[in-house]
Amino acid sequence: EDQVTQSPEALRLQEGESSSLNCSYTVSGLRGLFWYRQDPGKGPEFLFTLYSAGEEKEKERLKATLTKKESFLHITAPKPEDSATYLCAASIQGAQKLVFGQGTRLTINP
Amino acid sequence: EAGVVQSPRYKIIEKKQPVAFWCNPISGHNTLYWYLQNLGQGPELLIRYENEEAVDDSQLPKDRFSAERLKGVDSTLKIQPAELGDSAVYLCASSRGPGEQFFGPGTRLTVL
Numbered sequence: 001e002d003q004v005t006q007s008p009e010a011l012r013l014q015e016g017e018s019s020s021l022n023c024s025y026t027v028s029g030l031r032g033l034f035w036y037r038q039d040p041g042k043g044p045e046f047l048f049t050l051y052s053a054g055e056e057k058e059k060e061r062l063k064a065t066l067t068k069k070e071s072f073l074h075i076t077a078p079k080p081e082d083s084a085t086y087l088c089a090a091s092i093q094g095a096q097k098l099v100f101g102q103g104t105r106l107t108i109n110p
Numbered sequence: 111e112a113g114v115v116q117s118p119r120y121k122i123i124e125k126k127q128p129v130a131f132w133c134n135p136i137s138g139h140n141t142l143y144w145y146l147q148n149l150g151q152g153p154e155l156l157i158r159y160e161n162e163e164a165v166d167d168s169q170l171p172k173d174r175f176s177a178e179r180l181k182g183v184d185s186t187l188k189i190q191p192a193e194l195g196d197s198a199v200y201l202c203a204s205s206r207g208p209g210e211q212f213f214g215p216g217t218r219l220t221v222l
Contacts, residue, residue: 004152031208034210034211036213041215041218042215042216043114043201043203043213043214043215043216044153044201044213045213046210046211046212046213049210087152087153089152091208095166096141096158096166096208097143097155097158097166098153098155098211100151100152100153100154101152102150102151102152103150103151103152
């Protein structure tokens with residue numbers, strides 16, 4: 001069964017304190033690994049797509065990396081506005097659907 | 111470019127009542143998805159459309175849920191009758207083929 005697991009479930013950091021979120025996946029065939037940000041009361045907002053192991057993508061204070069079993073979302077010197085739930089999702093080959101993890105709820109304290 | 115539009119944003123109904131949600135995807139996106147998101151969980155796919163054809167509805171509870179996408183543009187998701195366990199956020203997303211999916215703001219359904 002295709003499965004995506006994120007850890008930790010919740011993370012509280014001080015402003016400027018860098019950290020990483022983990023996304024482990026077990027799928028029949030990975031077409032791509034997606035990261036989304038979701039603010040309360042809103043739909044997920046697309047951040048990155050990674051397609052192959054070793055690939056990295058960056059956007060402002062965020063950097064996403066991918067291995068054959070997991071993906072990391074690194075947050076460097078975060079600010080309070082980075083507080084949100086971060087979702088990762090695996091796109092399954094031949095199925096064109098996203099299997100989501102349960103998300104990591106990130107809180108950045110000023 | 112306008113994003114995915116959903117309405118209503120909030121809906122409160124009594125159990126056993128019917129309810130419908132509407133979605134207008136991003137212009138030019140031929141693929142449309144309906145997801146269900148429970149509190150503290152990631153979205154789960156209910157149904158996927160390629161133009162007007164439902165190509166994956168394996169997770170749609172067909173005894174009470176139905177969906178349509180007439181003319182391959184906007185879509186409606188219906189629940190009849192609603193149950194207490196249907197309380198959740200219903201998200202619509204669209205994509206250009208198998209590319210990145212873009213989500214609407216969702217409809218928060220509360221069944222009393």
